[in-house]
Amino acid sequence: MPSTQGQTGVLINPDFIAALRDARHVCVLTGAGVSAESGVPTFRDSQHGLWEKYDPQQLATPEAFEEDPKLVWQWYRWRRELVAAANPNPGHLALARLAELVPRFTLVTQNVDGLHQRAGNSKVIEFHGNLFDDRCCAEGRLVEDAADADVPACPRCGANLRPGVVWFGETIPDSALDQSFAAAADCDVFLSVGTSSLVYPAAGLADIAKENRAMVAEINPNPTIRVAAYDFSIVANAAAALPKLVESLAT
Numbered sequence: 001m002p003s004t005q006g007q008t009g010v011l012i013n014p015d016f017i018a019a020l021r022d023a024r025h026v027c028v029l030t031g032a033g034v035s036a037e038s039g040v041p042t043f044r045d046s047q048h049g050l051w052e053k054y055d056p057q058q059l060a061t062p063e064a065f066e067e068d069p070k071l072v073w074q075w076y077r078w079r080r081e082l083v084a085a086a087n088p089n090p091g092h093l094a095l096a097r098l099a100e101l102v103p104r105f106t107l108v109t110q111n112v113d114g115l116h117q118r119a120g121n122s123k124v125i126e127f128h129g130n131l132f133d134d135r136c137c138a139e140g141r142l143v144e145d146a147a148d149a150d151v152p153a154c155p156r157c158g159a160n161l162r163p164g165v166v167w168f169g170e171t172i173p174d175s176a177l178d179q180s181f182a183a184a185a186d187c188d189v190f191l192s193v194g195t196s197s198l199v200y201p202a203a204g205l206a207d208i209a210k211e212n213r214a215m216v217a218e219i220n221p222n223p224t225i226r227v228a229a230y231d232f233s234i235v236a237n238a239a240a241a242l243p244k245l246v247e248s249l250a251t
Contacts, residue, residue: 012234012241012244012245012248013232015232016215016217016231016232017245017248017249019188019189019215020102020189020245020249021249022188023102023103023187023188023189024103024104024188025102025103025104025105025106025183025186025187025188025189026098026102026104026105026106026187026188026189026190026191027105027106027107027108027180027183027184027186027187027189027190027191027205027209027214028095028098028105028106028107028108028190028191028192028193029108029109029110029180029190029191029192029193029195029202029205029206030095030107030108030109030110030111030116030193030194030195030238031109031110031111031192031193031194031195031196031202032110032111032194032195033193033194033195033220033221033237033238034089034091034092034109034111034115034193034194034238035086035089035092035111035113035115035194036194037089037091037237037238037239038086038087038088038089038092038113038115039085039086040082040083040086040111040113040115041082054075057168059071059072059075060072060165060167060168061167061168061169062167062169062170063169065137065160065162065167069151069160069162070150070151072162072163073150073151073152073163074150076131076163079131080131080132083113083114083115083131083132086113086115087115087118088115088116088118088119089115089238089239090239090240090242090243091193091194091237091238091239091241091242091243092115092116092118092119092121093119093120093243094242094243094245094246095107095116095119095121095193095242096116096119096120096121097120097246097250098242098245098246098249099120099121101246101249101250106123106125106179106180106183106187107121107123107124107125108124108125108127108176108180108183108202108205109124109125109126109127110127110128110195110199110202111126111128112126112128112129112130112131112165113131114130114131114132125176125179125180125183126176127166127172127176127180127202128165128166128172129163129164129165129166129173130164130165131163131164131165132164133163133164133165134146134152134161134162134163134164135161135162135163135164136154136156136157136159136161136162137154137159137160137161137162138154138157138159139154139156139157139159142164143155143156143161146161172201177201180202180205181205181208184205184206184208184209184212184214185208185209185211185212186212187209187212187214188214188215189214189215189216189217190205190206190209190210190214190215190216190217191216191217191218191219192205192206192216192217192218192219192220192224192230193218193219193220193238193242194219194220194237194238195220195224196224197218197224197225197226198224198225203226206226206229206230210229210230215231215232216229216230216231216232217230217231217232217233217234218230218232218233218234219234219236219238219241219242219245220233220234220235221235221236221237222235223235
């Protein structure tokens with residue numbers, strides 16, 4: 001498995017660039033490592049100040065919301081403020097550019113921050129929802145322009161609204177699973193960026209791609225335990241490697 005190391009002067013294996021040039025369909029999976037370079041704290045590292053005494057896994061559950069919806073909403077509004085202050089980094093922007101350079105492009109993300117969309121990727125499969133969405137607890141539908149309240153209510157049925165993310169103990173939406181599985185099975189090149197490759201079902205997308213003879217590559221500053229099964233590994237941060245990759249592809 002060829003690998004390229006180094007944060008500055010990142011080198012991309014020419015065989016990987018050739019595969020991208022010839023690809024009919026490129027599928028990319030991104031994780032928290034992509035957004036960390038925008039200053040977005042990872043889920044478990046985001047606690048400070050008032051929230052240091054709370055366990056994120058105890059706040060991000062249906063049970064926590066049922067017990068104290070006001071507290072959960074306070075925490076998510078705080079998280080929204082943190083994310084809203086961040087901007088897409090060169091890695092996000094490079095993926096938006098990559099989508100323009102290949103015939104078909106599918107972007108799957110485990111992130112909930114919406115930075116891929118702000119960077120210019122209009123179609124993003126969000127495994128865990130979006131931090132800025134509001135969803136009706138009773139009807140399950142997204143609600144736009146929710147009224148400002150400690151615990152906002154659905155304007156149609158009056159039920160509590162909740163953040164539109166997937167909480168612990170909940171399943172990933174069927175539509176996200178179906179679309180991502182189909183893309184992984186169909187693509188010629190699969191790229192895993194900034195993710196630990198430990199959490200399923202997202203970690204299984206590379207397996208699906210590999211089973212269907214796609215070329216699989218990883219971009220990560222710390223190679224994952226699954227890297228030996230991949231065709232290429234680029235040991236670098238996404239913000240350094242992705243622009244270089246796109247530059248090599250475009251020339």
